[in-house]
Amino acid sequence: MSGLDPKDLKYIFNDKGEDLIPAIIQDFGSKKVLCLYYMNEEALRRSLRSRHVWQYSRRQERVMMKGARSGHPMEIVEIVPDCTNQSLLVKVKTEGPACLTGKESCYDL
Amino acid sequence: MSGLDPKDLKYIFNDKGEDLIPAIIQDFGSKKVLCLYYMNEEALRRSLRSRHVWQYSRRQERVMMKGARSGHPMEIVEIVPDCTNQSLLVKVKTEGPACLTGKESCYDL
Numbered sequence: 001m002s003g004l005d006p007k008d009l010k011y012i013f014n015d016k017g018e019d020l021i022p023a024i025i026q027d028f029g030s031k032k033v034l035c036l037y038y039m040n041e042e043a044l045r046r047s048l049r050s051r052h053v054w055q056y057s058r059r060q061e062r063v064m065m066k067g068a069r070s071g072h073p074m075e076i077v078e079i080v081p082d083c084t085n086q087s088l089l090v091k092v093k094t095e096g097p098a099c100l101t102g103k104e105s106c107y108d109l
Numbered sequence: 110m111s112g113l114d115p116k117d118l119k120y121i122f123n124d125k126g127e128d129l130i131p132a133i134i135q136d137f138g139s140k141k142v143l144c145l146y147y148m149n150e151e152a153l154r155r156s157l158r159s160r161h162v163w164q165y166s167r168r169q170e171r172v173m174m175k176g177a178r179s180g181h182p183m184e185i186v187e188i189v190p191d192c193t194n195q196s197l198l199v200k201v202k203t204e205g206p207a208c209l210t211g212k213e214s215c216y217d218l
Contacts, residue, residue: 022131022145022196024133024142026142030140031139031140031141032140033133033135033142033198035191036191036195036196080216080218081216082144082145082215082216083208083212083216084215086145087131087145089142089216099192100192101192103192106191106192106193107189107190107191107198109189109192
């Protein structure tokens with residue numbers, strides 16, 4: 001996995017007063033945007049360590065591995081912060097649908 | 110422009126207690142993710158009306174048209190809300206760099 005290094009987390013979560021950062025999940029192959037998650041520092045740390053996408057669920061108020069239940073985890077190819085460290089672009093390989101509705105992307109309406 | 114209709118705004122900004130929604134800006138042709146903006150209802154309304162991307166600047170606390178200063182506005186092809194109406198995917202045609210650093214994308218490091 002290239003891109004973000006764990007040591008970079010201090011630039012993202014320190015000194016901003018923000019504990020959640022939006023993470024755009026994009027299919028590495030098709031370049032289709034799949035969904036947008038929020039990550040806190042723990043979710044990002046777990047994502048970097050496991051190479052699978054972890055998100056912070058605002059509704060459930062806890063970190064969750066995407067696809068843990070469906071058996072379709074997302075494999076991370078690269079995590080890139082934006083130029084101001086206020087959002088992340090997460091490029092993934094995925095086998096199943098990204099959306100809970102069963103569609104490939106949450107933006108497939 | 111296909112996708113979101115002005116009448117859909119009530120689903121996005123009502124009953125959520127959120128006045129800002131993240132908008133993923135993606136190049137329509139290359140499918141490259143260019144940046145992430147926030148839109149309030151006014152910015153989204155102006156974007157729909159003008160077909161150019163308006164964002165709400167959290168730093169400047171006002172709506173701004175992207176590229177108004179640089180002369181490179183982003184032309185909107187489509188705006189698609191996600192399955193839960195909590196974020197937007199905005200597909201655009203753009204001529205100049207999307208990033209203030211002069212790079213094509215804010216995720217080009």
